[in-house]
Amino acid sequence: MSLTNAEETLMQILWKKERAFMKDIIEAYPEPKPATTTIATLLKRMQDKDFVDYIQYGRSREYFPLVAKRDYFSKHVNGLIKNFFNNSATQFASFFTEETNLSKKELEALKKIINDQIKTK
Amino acid sequence: MSLTNAEETLMQILWKKERAFMKDIIEAYPEPKPATTTIATLLKRMQDKDFVDYIQYGRSREYFPLVAKRDYFSKHVNGLIKNFFNNSATQFASFFTEETNLSKKELEALKKIINDQIKTK
DNA sequence: TTTATTACTCTACATTTGTAGAATTAAAAA
DNA sequence: TTTTTAATTCTACAAATGTAGAGTAATAAA
Structure with a gap:
Protein backbone atom coordinates (compact mmCIF):
# COMPACT_ATOMS: atom_id res chain seq x y z
CA MET A 1 0.00 0.00 0.00
CA SER A 2 1.06 3.52 -0.59
CA LEU A 3 0.93 6.82 1.26
CA THR A 4 -1.72 9.44 0.74
CA ASN A 5 -0.73 13.04 0.18
CA ALA A 6 -1.11 14.09 3.78
CA GLU A 7 0.81 11.05 4.88
CA GLU A 8 3.56 11.66 2.41
CA THR A 9 3.98 15.21 3.65
CA LEU A 10 4.36 13.90 7.15
CA MET A 11 6.75 11.26 5.92
CA GLN A 12 8.95 13.93 4.41
CA ILE A 13 9.27 15.45 7.84
CA LEU A 14 10.21 12.14 9.37
CA TRP A 15 12.74 11.45 6.67
CA LYS A 16 14.31 14.81 7.24
CA LYS A 17 14.40 14.54 11.02
CA GLU A 18 15.07 10.81 11.04
CA ARG A 19 13.11 10.57 14.25
CA ALA A 20 10.85 12.97 16.00
CA PHE A 21 8.44 13.45 18.83
CA MET A 22 4.98 14.80 18.28
CA LYS A 23 6.02 18.33 19.11
CA ASP A 24 8.92 18.22 16.65
CA ILE A 25 6.56 17.13 13.95
CA ILE A 26 4.05 19.87 14.60
CA GLU A 27 6.87 22.34 14.76
CA ALA A 28 8.00 21.30 11.31
CA TYR A 29 4.67 22.18 9.76
CA PRO A 30 4.15 25.66 8.40
CA GLU A 31 1.22 27.77 9.53
CA PRO A 32 -1.55 26.95 9.80
CA LYS A 33 -0.34 24.02 11.80
CA PRO A 34 -2.51 20.94 11.87
CA ALA A 35 -4.15 19.84 15.10
CA THR A 36 -2.10 17.37 17.00
CA THR A 37 -4.94 14.90 16.75
CA THR A 38 -4.72 15.11 13.00
CA ILE A 39 -1.09 14.13 13.10
CA ALA A 40 -1.83 11.42 15.60
CA THR A 41 -4.39 9.95 13.22
CA LEU A 42 -2.03 10.06 10.31
CA LEU A 43 0.74 8.49 12.33
CA LYS A 44 -1.51 5.68 13.39
CA ARG A 45 -2.57 5.00 9.82
CA MET A 46 1.04 5.02 8.75
CA GLN A 47 1.85 2.53 11.45
CA ASP A 48 -0.90 0.29 10.18
CA LYS A 49 0.66 0.49 6.74
CA ASP A 50 4.09 -0.32 8.19
CA PHE A 51 5.63 2.92 7.16
CA VAL A 52 6.32 4.20 10.64
CA ASP A 53 7.18 2.86 14.02
CA TYR A 54 8.14 4.43 17.34
CA ILE A 55 9.98 3.99 20.56
CA GLN A 56 8.15 4.77 23.74
CA TYR A 57 10.04 7.20 25.94
CA GLY A 58 8.20 7.77 29.12
CA ARG A 59 4.79 8.94 28.16
CA SER A 60 5.52 9.96 24.63
CA ARG A 61 6.91 8.41 21.51
CA GLU A 62 9.72 8.99 19.20
CA TYR A 63 8.54 8.20 15.73
CA PHE A 64 10.74 7.11 12.89
CA PRO A 65 10.30 5.92 9.31
CA LEU A 66 10.44 2.23 8.57
CA VAL A 67 10.87 2.84 4.87
CA ALA A 68 13.88 4.63 3.46
CA MET B 1 -6.11 19.83 -10.24
CA SER B 2 -4.76 16.42 -10.84
CA LEU B 3 -6.13 13.04 -11.88
CA THR B 4 -7.06 10.29 -9.49
CA ASN B 5 -5.82 6.78 -10.06
CA ALA B 6 -8.90 5.56 -11.84
CA GLU B 7 -8.87 8.65 -13.99
CA GLU B 8 -5.22 8.29 -14.80
CA THR B 9 -5.75 4.74 -15.94
CA LEU B 10 -8.46 5.92 -18.26
CA MET B 11 -6.25 8.73 -19.44
CA GLN B 12 -3.58 6.26 -20.41
CA ILE B 13 -6.07 4.63 -22.68
CA LEU B 14 -7.00 7.91 -24.29
CA TRP B 15 -3.38 8.84 -24.76
CA LYS B 16 -2.71 5.56 -26.44
CA LYS B 17 -5.74 5.66 -28.67
CA GLU B 18 -5.59 9.43 -29.17
CA ARG B 19 -9.35 9.44 -29.44
CA ALA B 20 -11.95 6.83 -28.67
CA PHE B 21 -15.62 6.11 -28.36
CA MET B 22 -17.08 4.62 -25.26
CA LYS B 23 -16.96 1.12 -26.67
CA ASP B 24 -13.29 1.47 -27.59
CA ILE B 25 -12.52 2.54 -24.07
CA ILE B 26 -14.33 -0.35 -22.47
CA GLU B 27 -12.64 -2.67 -24.89
CA ALA B 28 -9.26 -1.43 -23.81
CA TYR B 29 -9.87 -2.44 -20.21
CA PRO B 30 -8.85 -5.89 -19.08
CA GLU B 31 -11.35 -8.19 -17.40
CA PRO B 32 -13.23 -7.54 -15.30
CA LYS B 33 -14.33 -4.62 -17.39
CA PRO B 34 -15.84 -1.67 -15.59
CA ALA B 35 -19.49 -0.78 -16.12
CA THR B 36 -20.00 1.74 -18.84
CA THR B 37 -21.59 4.06 -16.30
CA THR B 38 -18.40 3.97 -14.31
CA ILE B 39 -16.44 5.15 -17.30
CA ALA B 40 -19.08 7.74 -18.09
CA THR B 41 -18.72 9.14 -14.59
CA LEU B 42 -14.97 9.27 -14.82
CA LEU B 43 -15.12 10.93 -18.22
CA LYS B 44 -17.45 13.56 -16.93
CA ARG B 45 -15.22 14.32 -13.99
CA MET B 46 -12.26 14.52 -16.30
CA GLN B 47 -14.15 16.95 -18.48
CA ASP B 48 -14.85 19.09 -15.45
CA LYS B 49 -11.16 19.10 -14.73
CA ASP B 50 -10.38 20.04 -18.34
CA PHE B 51 -8.44 16.94 -19.06
CA VAL B 52 -10.78 15.55 -21.67
CA ASP B 53 -13.11 16.82 -24.33
CA TYR B 54 -15.16 15.16 -27.06
CA ILE B 55 -16.75 15.58 -30.42
CA GLN B 56 -20.34 14.59 -30.80
CA TYR B 57 -20.87 12.18 -33.69
CA GLY B 58 -24.51 11.40 -34.03
CA ARG B 59 -25.61 10.03 -30.74
CA SER B 60 -22.27 9.21 -29.30
CA ARG B 61 -19.02 10.95 -28.57
CA GLU B 62 -15.47 10.61 -29.53
CA TYR B 63 -13.37 11.48 -26.53
CA PHE B 64 -9.87 12.81 -26.64
CA PRO B 65 -7.28 14.12 -24.19
CA LEU B 66 -6.86 17.84 -23.78
CA VAL B 67 -3.57 17.43 -21.99
CA ALA B 68 -0.56 15.88 -23.65
C1' DT C 1 -42.44 0.34 -37.15
C1' DT C 2 -41.44 -2.38 -33.19
C1' DT C 3 -37.60 -4.00 -30.52
C1' DA C 4 -33.11 -4.37 -28.89
C1' DT C 5 -28.85 -2.00 -28.03
C1' DT C 6 -25.86 1.59 -26.67
C1' DA C 7 -24.38 5.82 -24.64
C1' DC C 8 -25.43 9.17 -21.52
C1' DT C 9 -27.25 11.51 -17.18
C1' DC C 10 -28.75 11.21 -12.48
C1' DT C 11 -28.44 9.36 -8.33
C1' DA C 12 -26.48 6.51 -4.88
C1' DC C 13 -23.40 4.47 -1.88
C1' DA C 14 -19.36 2.30 0.28
C1' DT C 15 -14.47 3.49 1.07
C1' DT C 16 -10.77 6.38 1.62
C1' DT C 17 -8.81 10.67 2.90
C1' DG C 18 -8.19 15.00 5.47
C1' DT C 19 -9.16 17.06 9.56
C1' DA C 20 -10.19 17.60 14.23
C1' DG C 21 -13.10 17.70 18.83
C1' DA C 22 -13.76 15.12 23.40
C1' DA C 23 -12.00 12.30 26.73
C1' DT C 24 -8.14 10.31 29.03
C1' DT C 25 -3.74 10.03 30.98
C1' DA C 26 0.59 11.07 32.46
C1' DA C 27 4.19 14.16 33.17
C1' DA C 28 5.73 18.82 34.19
C1' DA C 29 5.21 23.06 36.44
C1' DA C 30 3.61 25.74 40.21
C1' DT D 1 0.10 18.06 45.79
C1' DT D 2 -2.81 20.62 42.74
C1' DT D 3 -2.93 22.48 38.21
C1' DT D 4 -1.56 22.81 33.61
C1' DT D 5 0.07 20.93 29.48
C1' DA D 6 1.03 17.60 26.02
C1' DA D 7 0.35 13.11 23.73
C1' DT D 8 -2.78 9.52 22.74
C1' DT D 9 -7.03 7.18 21.56
C1' DC D 10 -11.82 7.31 20.11
C1' DT D 11 -15.12 9.05 17.50
C1' DA D 12 -16.94 11.86 13.92
C1' DC D 13 -17.66 13.93 9.72
C1' DA D 14 -17.24 16.27 5.27
C1' DA D 15 -15.09 15.72 0.85
C1' DA D 16 -13.07 12.91 -2.59
C1' DT D 17 -12.91 8.56 -4.97
C1' DG D 18 -14.34 4.16 -7.10
C1' DT D 19 -18.06 1.91 -8.77
C1' DA D 20 -22.45 1.15 -10.69
C1' DG D 21 -27.87 0.77 -10.98
C1' DA D 22 -32.15 3.14 -12.96
C1' DG D 23 -33.92 5.86 -16.20
C1' DT D 24 -33.83 8.03 -20.76
C1' DA D 25 -33.03 8.77 -25.47
C1' DA D 26 -31.60 7.73 -29.82
C1' DT D 27 -30.03 4.60 -33.17
C1' DA D 28 -29.63 0.18 -35.33
C1' DA D 29 -31.55 -4.22 -36.24
C1' DA D 30 -35.52 -7.12 -37.16
Missing part, protein backbone atom coordinates in the same frame (compact mmCIF):
# COMPACT_ATOMS: atom_id res chain seq x y z
CA LYS A 69 13.13 7.63 1.36
CA ARG A 70 15.30 6.19 -1.32
CA ASP A 71 13.31 2.97 -1.52
CA TYR A 72 10.02 4.70 -1.41
CA PHE A 73 11.07 7.03 -4.11
CA SER A 74 12.51 4.29 -6.20
CA LYS A 75 9.15 2.54 -6.34
CA HIS A 76 7.61 5.81 -7.33
CA VAL A 77 9.91 6.37 -10.23
CA ASN A 78 9.64 2.81 -11.36
CA GLY A 79 5.91 3.15 -11.32
CA LEU A 80 6.15 6.23 -13.45
CA ILE A 81 8.45 4.56 -15.86
CA LYS A 82 6.16 1.60 -16.13
CA ASN A 83 3.06 3.68 -16.59
CA PHE A 84 4.27 6.36 -18.86
CA PHE A 85 7.07 4.80 -20.81
CA ASN A 86 5.96 1.24 -21.15
CA ASN A 87 8.81 0.24 -18.97
CA SER A 88 11.65 1.78 -20.88
CA ALA A 89 14.02 3.54 -18.55
CA THR A 90 15.97 4.96 -21.46
CA GLN A 91 12.88 6.48 -22.91
CA PHE A 92 12.25 8.00 -19.56
CA ALA A 93 15.79 9.26 -19.24
CA SER A 94 15.65 10.85 -22.61
CA PHE A 95 12.42 12.54 -21.74
CA PHE A 96 13.86 13.62 -18.49
CA THR A 97 16.93 15.32 -19.83
CA GLU A 98 14.98 17.06 -22.52
CA GLU A 99 12.23 18.19 -20.29
CA THR A 100 13.81 19.30 -17.07
CA ASN A 101 15.86 22.04 -18.51
CA LEU A 102 19.17 21.29 -16.95
CA SER A 103 21.92 23.84 -17.22
CA LYS A 104 25.08 23.04 -19.10
CA LYS A 105 26.85 22.62 -15.81
CA GLU A 106 24.26 20.17 -14.56
CA LEU A 107 24.41 18.23 -17.77
CA GLU A 108 28.16 17.93 -17.47
CA ALA A 109 27.78 16.71 -13.94
CA LEU A 110 25.26 14.16 -15.05
CA LYS A 111 27.50 13.01 -17.83
CA LYS A 112 30.21 12.41 -15.31
CA ILE A 113 27.90 10.33 -13.19
CA ILE A 114 26.99 8.27 -16.18
CA ASN A 115 30.57 7.78 -17.13
CA ASP A 116 31.33 6.49 -13.70
CA GLN A 117 28.39 4.17 -13.96
CA ILE A 118 29.56 2.87 -17.29
CA LYS A 119 32.95 2.06 -15.85
CA THR A 120 31.43 -0.20 -13.26
CA LYS A 121 29.73 -2.32 -15.91
CA LYS B 69 0.93 12.91 -21.88
CA ARG B 70 4.25 14.64 -22.04
CA ASP B 71 3.01 17.72 -20.24
CA TYR B 72 1.15 15.78 -17.66
CA PHE B 73 4.12 13.64 -17.02
CA SER B 74 6.45 16.57 -16.88
CA LYS B 75 4.49 18.07 -14.01
CA HIS B 76 4.63 14.75 -12.26
CA VAL B 77 8.37 14.47 -12.49
CA ASN B 78 8.87 18.04 -11.49
CA GLY B 79 6.69 17.42 -8.49
CA LEU B 80 8.79 14.45 -7.55
CA ILE B 81 11.98 16.39 -7.94
CA LYS B 82 10.64 19.17 -5.83
CA ASN B 83 9.39 16.89 -3.11
CA PHE B 84 12.15 14.39 -2.88
CA PHE B 85 15.22 16.23 -3.96
CA ASN B 86 14.58 19.70 -2.73
CA ASN B 87 14.35 20.86 -6.26
CA SER B 88 17.67 19.62 -7.49
CA ALA B 89 17.28 17.96 -10.86
CA THR B 90 20.88 16.83 -10.80
CA GLN B 91 20.38 15.12 -7.52
CA PHE B 92 17.42 13.40 -9.02
CA ALA B 93 19.32 12.41 -12.12
CA SER B 94 22.08 10.97 -10.10
CA PHE B 95 19.64 8.98 -8.05
CA PHE B 96 17.92 7.89 -11.17
CA THR B 97 20.94 6.50 -12.95
CA GLU B 98 22.11 4.71 -9.87
CA GLU B 99 18.78 3.28 -9.00
CA THR B 100 17.18 2.20 -12.21
CA ASN B 101 19.78 -0.26 -13.13
CA LEU B 102 20.40 0.72 -16.71
CA SER B 103 22.47 -1.54 -18.86
CA LYS B 104 25.74 -0.38 -20.29
CA LYS B 105 24.08 0.05 -23.63
CA GLU B 106 21.35 2.18 -22.17
CA LEU B 107 23.85 4.27 -20.31
CA GLU B 108 25.78 4.87 -23.49
CA ALA B 109 22.60 5.91 -25.22
CA LEU B 110 21.80 8.26 -22.41
CA LYS B 111 25.25 9.74 -22.53
CA LYS B 112 24.74 10.46 -26.17
CA ILE B 113 21.50 12.24 -25.47
CA ILE B 114 23.21 14.34 -22.88
CA ASN B 115 26.05 15.16 -25.20
CA ASP B 116 23.61 16.37 -27.78
CA GLN B 117 21.93 18.46 -25.16
CA ILE B 118 25.18 19.98 -24.09
CA LYS B 119 25.92 21.00 -27.63
CA THR B 120 22.76 23.03 -27.85
CA LYS B 121 23.73 25.12 -24.83
Whole structure:
Protein backbone atom coordinates (compact mmCIF):
# COMPACT_ATOMS: atom_id res chain seq x y z
CA MET A 1 0.00 0.00 0.00
CA SER A 2 1.06 3.52 -0.59
CA LEU A 3 0.93 6.82 1.26
CA THR A 4 -1.72 9.44 0.74
CA ASN A 5 -0.73 13.04 0.18
CA ALA A 6 -1.11 14.09 3.78
CA GLU A 7 0.81 11.05 4.88
CA GLU A 8 3.56 11.66 2.41
CA THR A 9 3.98 15.21 3.65
CA LEU A 10 4.36 13.90 7.15
CA MET A 11 6.75 11.26 5.92
CA GLN A 12 8.95 13.93 4.41
CA ILE A 13 9.27 15.45 7.84
CA LEU A 14 10.21 12.14 9.37
CA TRP A 15 12.74 11.45 6.67
CA LYS A 16 14.31 14.81 7.24
CA LYS A 17 14.40 14.54 11.02
CA GLU A 18 15.07 10.81 11.04
CA ARG A 19 13.11 10.57 14.25
CA ALA A 20 10.85 12.97 16.00
CA PHE A 21 8.44 13.45 18.83
CA MET A 22 4.98 14.80 18.28
CA LYS A 23 6.02 18.33 19.11
CA ASP A 24 8.92 18.22 16.65
CA ILE A 25 6.56 17.13 13.95
CA ILE A 26 4.05 19.87 14.60
CA GLU A 27 6.87 22.34 14.76
CA ALA A 28 8.00 21.30 11.31
CA TYR A 29 4.67 22.18 9.76
CA PRO A 30 4.15 25.66 8.40
CA GLU A 31 1.22 27.77 9.53
CA PRO A 32 -1.55 26.95 9.80
CA LYS A 33 -0.34 24.02 11.80
CA PRO A 34 -2.51 20.94 11.87
CA ALA A 35 -4.15 19.84 15.10
CA THR A 36 -2.10 17.37 17.00
CA THR A 37 -4.94 14.90 16.75
CA THR A 38 -4.72 15.11 13.00
CA ILE A 39 -1.09 14.13 13.10
CA ALA A 40 -1.83 11.42 15.60
CA THR A 41 -4.39 9.95 13.22
CA LEU A 42 -2.03 10.06 10.31
CA LEU A 43 0.74 8.49 12.33
CA LYS A 44 -1.51 5.68 13.39
CA ARG A 45 -2.57 5.00 9.82
CA MET A 46 1.04 5.02 8.75
CA GLN A 47 1.85 2.53 11.45
CA ASP A 48 -0.90 0.29 10.18
CA LYS A 49 0.66 0.49 6.74
CA ASP A 50 4.09 -0.32 8.19
CA PHE A 51 5.63 2.92 7.16
CA VAL A 52 6.32 4.20 10.64
CA ASP A 53 7.18 2.86 14.02
CA TYR A 54 8.14 4.43 17.34
CA ILE A 55 9.98 3.99 20.56
CA GLN A 56 8.15 4.77 23.74
CA TYR A 57 10.04 7.20 25.94
CA GLY A 58 8.20 7.77 29.12
CA ARG A 59 4.79 8.94 28.16
CA SER A 60 5.52 9.96 24.63
CA ARG A 61 6.91 8.41 21.51
CA GLU A 62 9.72 8.99 19.20
CA TYR A 63 8.54 8.20 15.73
CA PHE A 64 10.74 7.11 12.89
CA PRO A 65 10.30 5.92 9.31
CA LEU A 66 10.44 2.23 8.57
CA VAL A 67 10.87 2.84 4.87
CA ALA A 68 13.88 4.63 3.46
CA LYS A 69 13.13 7.63 1.36
CA ARG A 70 15.30 6.19 -1.32
CA ASP A 71 13.31 2.97 -1.52
CA TYR A 72 10.02 4.70 -1.41
CA PHE A 73 11.07 7.03 -4.11
CA SER A 74 12.51 4.29 -6.20
CA LYS A 75 9.15 2.54 -6.34
CA HIS A 76 7.61 5.81 -7.33
CA VAL A 77 9.91 6.37 -10.23
CA ASN A 78 9.64 2.81 -11.36
CA GLY A 79 5.91 3.15 -11.32
CA LEU A 80 6.15 6.23 -13.45
CA ILE A 81 8.45 4.56 -15.86
CA LYS A 82 6.16 1.60 -16.13
CA ASN A 83 3.06 3.68 -16.59
CA PHE A 84 4.27 6.36 -18.86
CA PHE A 85 7.07 4.80 -20.81
CA ASN A 86 5.96 1.24 -21.15
CA ASN A 87 8.81 0.24 -18.97
CA SER A 88 11.65 1.78 -20.88
CA ALA A 89 14.02 3.54 -18.55
CA THR A 90 15.97 4.96 -21.46
CA GLN A 91 12.88 6.48 -22.91
CA PHE A 92 12.25 8.00 -19.56
CA ALA A 93 15.79 9.26 -19.24
CA SER A 94 15.65 10.85 -22.61
CA PHE A 95 12.42 12.54 -21.74
CA PHE A 96 13.86 13.62 -18.49
CA THR A 97 16.93 15.32 -19.83
CA GLU A 98 14.98 17.06 -22.52
CA GLU A 99 12.23 18.19 -20.29
CA THR A 100 13.81 19.30 -17.07
CA ASN A 101 15.86 22.04 -18.51
CA LEU A 102 19.17 21.29 -16.95
CA SER A 103 21.92 23.84 -17.22
CA LYS A 104 25.08 23.04 -19.10
CA LYS A 105 26.85 22.62 -15.81
CA GLU A 106 24.26 20.17 -14.56
CA LEU A 107 24.41 18.23 -17.77
CA GLU A 108 28.16 17.93 -17.47
CA ALA A 109 27.78 16.71 -13.94
CA LEU A 110 25.26 14.16 -15.05
CA LYS A 111 27.50 13.01 -17.83
CA LYS A 112 30.21 12.41 -15.31
CA ILE A 113 27.90 10.33 -13.19
CA ILE A 114 26.99 8.27 -16.18
CA ASN A 115 30.57 7.78 -17.13
CA ASP A 116 31.33 6.49 -13.70
CA GLN A 117 28.39 4.17 -13.96
CA ILE A 118 29.56 2.87 -17.29
CA LYS A 119 32.95 2.06 -15.85
CA THR A 120 31.43 -0.20 -13.26
CA LYS A 121 29.73 -2.32 -15.91
CA MET B 1 -6.11 19.83 -10.24
CA SER B 2 -4.76 16.42 -10.84
CA LEU B 3 -6.13 13.04 -11.88
CA THR B 4 -7.06 10.29 -9.49
CA ASN B 5 -5.82 6.78 -10.06
CA ALA B 6 -8.90 5.56 -11.84
CA GLU B 7 -8.87 8.65 -13.99
CA GLU B 8 -5.22 8.29 -14.80
CA THR B 9 -5.75 4.74 -15.94
CA LEU B 10 -8.46 5.92 -18.26
CA MET B 11 -6.25 8.73 -19.44
CA GLN B 12 -3.58 6.26 -20.41
CA ILE B 13 -6.07 4.63 -22.68
CA LEU B 14 -7.00 7.91 -24.29
CA TRP B 15 -3.38 8.84 -24.76
CA LYS B 16 -2.71 5.56 -26.44
CA LYS B 17 -5.74 5.66 -28.67
CA GLU B 18 -5.59 9.43 -29.17
CA ARG B 19 -9.35 9.44 -29.44
CA ALA B 20 -11.95 6.83 -28.67
CA PHE B 21 -15.62 6.11 -28.36
CA MET B 22 -17.08 4.62 -25.26
CA LYS B 23 -16.96 1.12 -26.67
CA ASP B 24 -13.29 1.47 -27.59
CA ILE B 25 -12.52 2.54 -24.07
CA ILE B 26 -14.33 -0.35 -22.47
CA GLU B 27 -12.64 -2.67 -24.89
CA ALA B 28 -9.26 -1.43 -23.81
CA TYR B 29 -9.87 -2.44 -20.21
CA PRO B 30 -8.85 -5.89 -19.08
CA GLU B 31 -11.35 -8.19 -17.40
CA PRO B 32 -13.23 -7.54 -15.30
CA LYS B 33 -14.33 -4.62 -17.39
CA PRO B 34 -15.84 -1.67 -15.59
CA ALA B 35 -19.49 -0.78 -16.12
CA THR B 36 -20.00 1.74 -18.84
CA THR B 37 -21.59 4.06 -16.30
CA THR B 38 -18.40 3.97 -14.31
CA ILE B 39 -16.44 5.15 -17.30
CA ALA B 40 -19.08 7.74 -18.09
CA THR B 41 -18.72 9.14 -14.59
CA LEU B 42 -14.97 9.27 -14.82
CA LEU B 43 -15.12 10.93 -18.22
CA LYS B 44 -17.45 13.56 -16.93
CA ARG B 45 -15.22 14.32 -13.99
CA MET B 46 -12.26 14.52 -16.30
CA GLN B 47 -14.15 16.95 -18.48
CA ASP B 48 -14.85 19.09 -15.45
CA LYS B 49 -11.16 19.10 -14.73
CA ASP B 50 -10.38 20.04 -18.34
CA PHE B 51 -8.44 16.94 -19.06
CA VAL B 52 -10.78 15.55 -21.67
CA ASP B 53 -13.11 16.82 -24.33
CA TYR B 54 -15.16 15.16 -27.06
CA ILE B 55 -16.75 15.58 -30.42
CA GLN B 56 -20.34 14.59 -30.80
CA TYR B 57 -20.87 12.18 -33.69
CA GLY B 58 -24.51 11.40 -34.03
CA ARG B 59 -25.61 10.03 -30.74
CA SER B 60 -22.27 9.21 -29.30
CA ARG B 61 -19.02 10.95 -28.57
CA GLU B 62 -15.47 10.61 -29.53
CA TYR B 63 -13.37 11.48 -26.53
CA PHE B 64 -9.87 12.81 -26.64
CA PRO B 65 -7.28 14.12 -24.19
CA LEU B 66 -6.86 17.84 -23.78
CA VAL B 67 -3.57 17.43 -21.99
CA ALA B 68 -0.56 15.88 -23.65
CA LYS B 69 0.93 12.91 -21.88
CA ARG B 70 4.25 14.64 -22.04
CA ASP B 71 3.01 17.72 -20.24
CA TYR B 72 1.15 15.78 -17.66
CA PHE B 73 4.12 13.64 -17.02
CA SER B 74 6.45 16.57 -16.88
CA LYS B 75 4.49 18.07 -14.01
CA HIS B 76 4.63 14.75 -12.26
CA VAL B 77 8.37 14.47 -12.49
CA ASN B 78 8.87 18.04 -11.49
CA GLY B 79 6.69 17.42 -8.49
CA LEU B 80 8.79 14.45 -7.55
CA ILE B 81 11.98 16.39 -7.94
CA LYS B 82 10.64 19.17 -5.83
CA ASN B 83 9.39 16.89 -3.11
CA PHE B 84 12.15 14.39 -2.88
CA PHE B 85 15.22 16.23 -3.96
CA ASN B 86 14.58 19.70 -2.73
CA ASN B 87 14.35 20.86 -6.26
CA SER B 88 17.67 19.62 -7.49
CA ALA B 89 17.28 17.96 -10.86
CA THR B 90 20.88 16.83 -10.80
CA GLN B 91 20.38 15.12 -7.52
CA PHE B 92 17.42 13.40 -9.02
CA ALA B 93 19.32 12.41 -12.12
CA SER B 94 22.08 10.97 -10.10
CA PHE B 95 19.64 8.98 -8.05
CA PHE B 96 17.92 7.89 -11.17
CA THR B 97 20.94 6.50 -12.95
CA GLU B 98 22.11 4.71 -9.87
CA GLU B 99 18.78 3.28 -9.00
CA THR B 100 17.18 2.20 -12.21
CA ASN B 101 19.78 -0.26 -13.13
CA LEU B 102 20.40 0.72 -16.71
CA SER B 103 22.47 -1.54 -18.86
CA LYS B 104 25.74 -0.38 -20.29
CA LYS B 105 24.08 0.05 -23.63
CA GLU B 106 21.35 2.18 -22.17
CA LEU B 107 23.85 4.27 -20.31
CA GLU B 108 25.78 4.87 -23.49
CA ALA B 109 22.60 5.91 -25.22
CA LEU B 110 21.80 8.26 -22.41
CA LYS B 111 25.25 9.74 -22.53
CA LYS B 112 24.74 10.46 -26.17
CA ILE B 113 21.50 12.24 -25.47
CA ILE B 114 23.21 14.34 -22.88
CA ASN B 115 26.05 15.16 -25.20
CA ASP B 116 23.61 16.37 -27.78
CA GLN B 117 21.93 18.46 -25.16
CA ILE B 118 25.18 19.98 -24.09
CA LYS B 119 25.92 21.00 -27.63
CA THR B 120 22.76 23.03 -27.85
CA LYS B 121 23.73 25.12 -24.83
C1' DT C 1 -42.44 0.34 -37.15
C1' DT C 2 -41.44 -2.38 -33.19
C1' DT C 3 -37.60 -4.00 -30.52
C1' DA C 4 -33.11 -4.37 -28.89
C1' DT C 5 -28.85 -2.00 -28.03
C1' DT C 6 -25.86 1.59 -26.67
C1' DA C 7 -24.38 5.82 -24.64
C1' DC C 8 -25.43 9.17 -21.52
C1' DT C 9 -27.25 11.51 -17.18
C1' DC C 10 -28.75 11.21 -12.48
C1' DT C 11 -28.44 9.36 -8.33
C1' DA C 12 -26.48 6.51 -4.88
C1' DC C 13 -23.40 4.47 -1.88
C1' DA C 14 -19.36 2.30 0.28
C1' DT C 15 -14.47 3.49 1.07
C1' DT C 16 -10.77 6.38 1.62
C1' DT C 17 -8.81 10.67 2.90
C1' DG C 18 -8.19 15.00 5.47
C1' DT C 19 -9.16 17.06 9.56
C1' DA C 20 -10.19 17.60 14.23
C1' DG C 21 -13.10 17.70 18.83
C1' DA C 22 -13.76 15.12 23.40
C1' DA C 23 -12.00 12.30 26.73
C1' DT C 24 -8.14 10.31 29.03
C1' DT C 25 -3.74 10.03 30.98
C1' DA C 26 0.59 11.07 32.46
C1' DA C 27 4.19 14.16 33.17
C1' DA C 28 5.73 18.82 34.19
C1' DA C 29 5.21 23.06 36.44
C1' DA C 30 3.61 25.74 40.21
C1' DT D 1 0.10 18.06 45.79
C1' DT D 2 -2.81 20.62 42.74
C1' DT D 3 -2.93 22.48 38.21
C1' DT D 4 -1.56 22.81 33.61
C1' DT D 5 0.07 20.93 29.48
C1' DA D 6 1.03 17.60 26.02
C1' DA D 7 0.35 13.11 23.73
C1' DT D 8 -2.78 9.52 22.74
C1' DT D 9 -7.03 7.18 21.56
C1' DC D 10 -11.82 7.31 20.11
C1' DT D 11 -15.12 9.05 17.50
C1' DA D 12 -16.94 11.86 13.92
C1' DC D 13 -17.66 13.93 9.72
C1' DA D 14 -17.24 16.27 5.27
C1' DA D 15 -15.09 15.72 0.85
C1' DA D 16 -13.07 12.91 -2.59
C1' DT D 17 -12.91 8.56 -4.97
C1' DG D 18 -14.34 4.16 -7.10
C1' DT D 19 -18.06 1.91 -8.77
C1' DA D 20 -22.45 1.15 -10.69
C1' DG D 21 -27.87 0.77 -10.98
C1' DA D 22 -32.15 3.14 -12.96
C1' DG D 23 -33.92 5.86 -16.20
C1' DT D 24 -33.83 8.03 -20.76
C1' DA D 25 -33.03 8.77 -25.47
C1' DA D 26 -31.60 7.73 -29.82
C1' DT D 27 -30.03 4.60 -33.17
C1' DA D 28 -29.63 0.18 -35.33
C1' DA D 29 -31.55 -4.22 -36.24
C1' DA D 30 -35.52 -7.12 -37.16
